[in-house]
Amino acid sequence: MSTTTEHTPESGDPLDSGPPTRPVPRLIQNEATTEIPVHLLFRDDPAPVSVPLRPAVVARRQGTGEQPRLRRPAAAAPRPAAAVDPDLVESPARVLPGAVGVLAGLGGVAGGLATSWWAGVLPSLAVHALRLPASAGLGPAQWAAYAGAGALGACGFAGLARGVTGQARVLALFGRYRGTVRRTGLLWINPLHLRRRVDVRLRHWRSEEMPAADGSGVALRVAVLVVWRVRDTARAVLGVEDHEGYLRECVEAALARVPVEMPGGVRGSVEAATDALTRRVAADAAGIGLEVFAVQPVRVAYAPEVAEAMHRRRIAALDAQQRATVLTSVVDSVEDTVTRLTMRGLVELDDYERKVLVRDLTVAFCSGRTGSAP
Structure with a gap:
């Protein structure tokens, strides 16, 4: 395959007076590759002629080993706001x-x-x-x-x-x-x-238990406290049939999207869930003239169908944590005892005798800790 073409200057060509230049290389190109200058394959020219490149592979061909071009993920479309008449805005009446x-x-x-x-x-x-x-x-x-x-x-x-x-x-x-x-x-x-x-006063509403889930998808029953008030009376009364019922549905929809953790779990999980719930409910209720200040879970419990299993799992986790704590304490006590006996010169132990002493002390300490545990 011919890779280069030479440029032959003619008489009167302004290039005759300049220094000799390297002929412009042709490009290797097909339907699925980028234009590649041939001189890049043979790096013998310290100053190759720069050739602008056009976009690379458009799509990956099956069996060629070519990498597909990275595509930016399409931006998520924003959620549509509540369909309320934009002309319906509160205005003072003539009295x-x-x-x-x-x-x-x-x-x-x-x-x-x-x-x-x-x-x-x-x-x-x-x-x-x-x-x-x-x-x-x-x-x-x-x-x-x-x-x-x-x-x-x-x-x-x-x-x-x-x-x-x-x-x-x-x-x-x-x-x-x-x-x-x-x-x-x-x-x-x-x-x-x-x-x-x-x-139009500041009001609070404690919901009944609503279905929710934690970060692992375990079913929960959550009761929330909502602090809110009517900001735009025209939209709250005329824009929706029942603004209190609408607020209740917004809270239930937010609980279906935001994970709620059990109390005593990850530090800050309750605050994070409260902030996320407040933002979502406030955004959904703003279209009908309601101003939401806080949506805070006040009672979180496992759903009846998983309550017994999660209770057993929680007891097992607490028992394992207690055993790990006892074992760590016993190992520290044994190490401290052996070290103090050796450093003070009270006993001289070889490796076998040290292992026997460590074993006996470990058994004794574990028996004492287990017997004193409630």
Whole structure:
């Protein structure tokens, strides 16, 4: 196979005046290899001509021994957020002071009394005592005045509401969100608005036992304490049917994904599980306007189907740990005894006698430790 081609300069070529250069090598290339300059196979040129390389093997061919090109793992797609209407955001509702409603109600009552005097409905004793003029009787005008006064009084008194600290009211008019009332004191709200009361105080909820698993996949039953509050009343009330039930489902889903360790296990495992649970539940509940501060396991137990087996395993592990501790203590005691006897010159022992002494001391110490153990 021809590997190189020579460049023959012609007359008038600007290369004639320069020093002789090595001919540019051809490249070995096929459909599955990188372009390789031939001069790299024969390193006789101290300054080879650099040739740009194109991408390497695209895929591995069966039976060729070629290494496949490393591919970057595709980034995991982020989890979609809760599908809540982005336009549904809490906004303050338009309300009036309660004095306005009181004045309107009193105005309606006064209008009704005036209309009754006008229509002559007041008792005759009151007419004579007040020396009122003769009445005009009940006619269309009097009925219209009654209707106006009654509507004014009913609207004034029916719109009165008492705002309480820690509670809010979500207002809706004909199915459309009209705002949230967080003010306290006596207020007047449009009587046509549908009001839904929401508790916005800091709340805690202790769950019932939920299924979970530890890092090894052993089934557990976990009860958690959730500290939370409603941050966006519009999304919590109108964005989901039951925000408390939604929070309960978020906690159960998080327990299915986050391993929970038994108390007394790996140091920091409880804190790590608490942080992981809090992050996951807070991210899932943020879409419906809930703010989660902590999700902490308060009771962790093995599931009934594995409780007996895990109890036996735990007892065996504790027994093995105790035996290892006793054996270590006995070996240290024997070593210390033999060393002190030898260093003080009380006995002179050869290898056989040393082994016999170590054996007898070990048996004696083990018998004493085992007998004194509860």
